[in-house]
Amino acid sequence: DIQMTQSPSSLSASVGDRVTITCRASPGINNWLAWYQQKPERAPKPLIYAASTLQSGVPSRFSGSGSGTDFTLTINSLQPEDFATYYCQQYNTYPPTFGGGTKVEIQ
Amino acid sequence: EVQLLESGGGLVQPGGTLRLSCTASGFIFNSHAMNWVRQAPGKGPEWVSGISASATDTYYADSVTGRFTISRDNSKYTLYLQMNYLRVEDTAIYYCARDWNYGGLIYYFDYWGQGTPVTVSS
Numbered sequence: 001d002i003q004m005t006q007s008p009s010s011l012s013a014s015v016g017d018r019v020t021i022t023c024r025a026s027p028g029i030n031n032w033l034a035w036y037q038q039k040p041e042r043a044p045k046p047l048i049y050a051a052s053t054l055q056s057g058v059p060s061r062f063s064g065s066g067s068g069t070d071f072t073l074t075i076n077s078l079q080p081e082d083f084a085t086y087y088c089q090q091y092n093t094y095p096p097t098f099g100g101g102t103k104v105e106i107q
Numbered sequence: 108e109v110q111l112l113e114s115g116g117g118l119v120q121p122g123g124t125l126r127l128s129c130t131a132s133g134f135i136f137n138s139h140a141m142n143w144v145r146q147a148p149g150k151g152p153e154w155v156s157g158i159s160a161s162a163t164d165t166y167y168a169d170s171v172t173g174r175f176t177i178s179r180d181n182s183k184y185t186l187y188l189q190m191n192y193l194r195v196e197d198t199a200i201y202y203c204a205r206d207w208n209y210g211g212l213i214y215y216f217d218y219w220g221q222g223t224p225v226t227v228s229s
Contacts, residue, residue: 034215036152043202043219044152055217087151089216095168096214098151 002029002090006099012107019075021102023088028068032092035064035073038101039084047086048073078104109133109218111203116223123193123227129186129203129220137161137181140206142216143188145199145225155201156188157212166212171197193227200224 003026013019023033031051036044046055048064051071061076075082083106088099115127127143142157156177157166165177176189186203201223204216 032215043222044216045219046215046217049207049215049217089152091214094166094214096154098153101151 001095002027002093002097004088004090004097004099006086006088006102008102009100010103010105012105013078014107015078015080017078017107019078019082019104021073021086021088021104023066023071023073023099025069025071025090025092029090029092031067032090033064033066033071034089034091035062036087036089037082037084038087044087075104109205111205111218111220113201113203113220113223116201116225118226118228119193120229121193121195121227125190125193125225127188127190127201127203127223127225129188131184131186131203131205134205136179136184138209140208140210140212141179141186142204142206142212142214143177143186144202144204144216144219145197146202146222147196147199150199152202153199154214157206157214158186159212160210164211190225193225195227198225198227 005024033051035048038044052064085101085103110132143155146152158177174192178187203220205218207215207217
């Protein structure tokens with residue numbers, strides 16, 4: 001199975017900060033990567049697919065980049081509603097696999 | 108508006124069975140592949156099983172192969188997961204998730220239900 005490694009596992013940030021989360025795939029997955037946001041007691045919400053395409057309705061402060069093995073989720077100007085856990089997921093190779101998550105907490 | 112509503116979870120003893128259902132609305136159900144994804148307490152999501160739009164193809168994670176069966180009734184807009192020989196490690200929230208693709212599975216999940224909890228314990 002493809003191993004997805006996220007870093008950091010958690011981070012503290014303030015409203016207005018720029019936040020960057022990294023996801024590494026082993027082996028590479030072209031650009032078949034998705035990002036999800038999950039709040040407590042809620043289902044994951046899709047944010048980005050194909051590494052950099054925003055899901056409909058997702059604010060433009062979210063962006064994704066990368067290809068192959070290294071990917072990044074960036075949140076520009078962090079908002080109060082963005083405090084959550086973020087997961088990457090590859091869908092290049094069966095079976096689909098998720099990263100371990102990055103929890104974004106209020107500083 | 109796309110909606111997915113799971114039901115059927117609960118507390119079951121090891122070795123027991125459960126049948127989960129997911130009722131869909133707001134889209135043409137027989138156009139999309141569907142999946143089950145689970146999340147154990149404090150862990151990340153784990154894909155469990157997928158089924159093509161026409162139900163001709165089914166896929167399973169190694170951890171559930173031979174124990175779980177996915178199916179769908181397109182006339183009822185409903186997805187199912189029959190879970191047999193349940194283990195303690197199957198304890199999780201089980202989510203129904205729509206596959207972004209029409210027809211076959213690509214495993215990008217663009218809509219999720221609210222989940223139904225399954226607890227396997229003696």
